[in-house]
Amino acid sequence: MSFFNKVFASVGIGSAKADTRLLDVNVRAGEEVKGIVGVTGGKTEQEISEIYLSVMTVYVKEADDKKYSQQAEIAKIKINEPFVIMPNEHKEIPFNFLLPEDTPVTYGQSKVWIHTGLDIKNAVDPSDQDAIHVHPGxxxxxxxxxxxxxxxxxxxxxxxxxxxxxxxxxxxxxxxxxxxxxxxxxxxxxxxxxxxxxxxxxxxxxxxxxxxxxxxxxxxxxxxxxxxxxxxxxxxxxxxxxxxxxxxxxxxxxxx
Structure with missing residues (x-):
């Protein structure tokens, strides 16, 4: 790999991409979420230290008589061991985890999504977001x-x-x-x-x-x-x- 490719990889240019596909976007709190994370290599060889899934939501916080939207992480799940992905290579990593019982129900203003992130050595982490519909436990x-x-x-x-x-x-x-x-x-x-x-x-x-x-x-x-x-x-x-x-x-x- 040339010096320029190393520099490009370190700032996230031509880096690997992640795409999460859920078996079903309708999930009940306390039950299992299943899917596959597809990872596609970029222009350079890269070491993927960690793939993580974060269950996220937003809540309203009030301060100084004003309301603000704040993100909260409900759960974070690591789904892999470190591996190397080659240029343009495609890998698929299946996953399953239990959605926490206290995950908010997605009714009205309540939204929940899964944030997928790759921890790539010396690179900007690419990410993906997928909304899910959470039904009551x-x-x-x-x-x-x-x-x-x-x-x-x-x-x-x-x-x-x-x-x-x-x-x-x-x-x-x-x-x-x-x-x-x-x-x-x-x-x-x-x-x-x-x-x-x-x-x-x-x-x-x-x-x-x-x-x-x-x-x-x-x-x-x-x-x-x-x-x-x-x-x-x-x-x-x-x-x-x-x-x-x-x-x-x-x-x-x-x-x-």
Whole structure:
């Protein structure tokens, strides 16, 4: 390899390229993601130290009365051992990994993508980005189904910077906003907000904020002071599923 080719490779000119192909872009949180990373060599021989996949999302952070978009890495997975790729050579590396249970659901403003990067010795790292559609995990879906049976419909979902009281592994939480469009709580509640604080395969912990509808002057006064909101902590396991709808109805009825 000539001196000029070495210089070009060191600044990323003519370097290898990565392209990730997913078996299915529809994925459920907690389940397996499968695909292939295709690597095509550039104009020079190069050593690929590492291929990594980062599961990424964006959340809203507020500071000085302004809102900012911030990226967050949910998981980072290394999928290879070091290898050398020759000029114009093509290699395909299959991969599979479990999507973390706390990956945000891609509803509303919540977006999730997989960032593929190559760690190339003495070169600018090429990268690739692939959006995925993340569906609720099993226990999340059971909760959403129960709320739907009670007449609630999801209106909004957004990732927001986590307050200190809810801060866990990730710097944000996903907030789901529901409104009662029919059923026993229509006209009684303004909205219902759900934040999952901890999600595992066998347990989901959450905070449910019940926003009562203002009734008369006293109700309006309470609403102005945000006294019409009640936060309830819940924990759901498989044992709760048969009675989940009744349990939710009883809790919401108590505070509505």
């Amino acid at each position: 099993r226990l999340q879906q059971e909760l959403f189904n129960a709320l739907g049976e009670l007449g609630f419909q999801m209106r909004k979902a957004e990732n927001e910077a986590a307050p200190a009281t809810l801060s866990k592994r990730l710097p944000f939480v996903q907030e789901f906003e529901f409104y009662p469009y029919e059923g026993p709580f229509r006209g009684k509640l303004d909205e219902l907000e759900i934040v999952f604080t901890n999600i595992r395969k066998d347990r989901a912990e959450l905070v449910m904020e019940i926003d009562r509808k203002a009734k008369g002057f006293s109700g309006l006064f309470s609403e102005m002071l945000e006294m019409d909101e009640t936060a309830v902590r819940l924990s759901i396991t498989d044992r709760d599923l048969p009675q989940l709808k009744a349990q939710l109805q009883q809790i919401i009825q108590r505070y509505s």
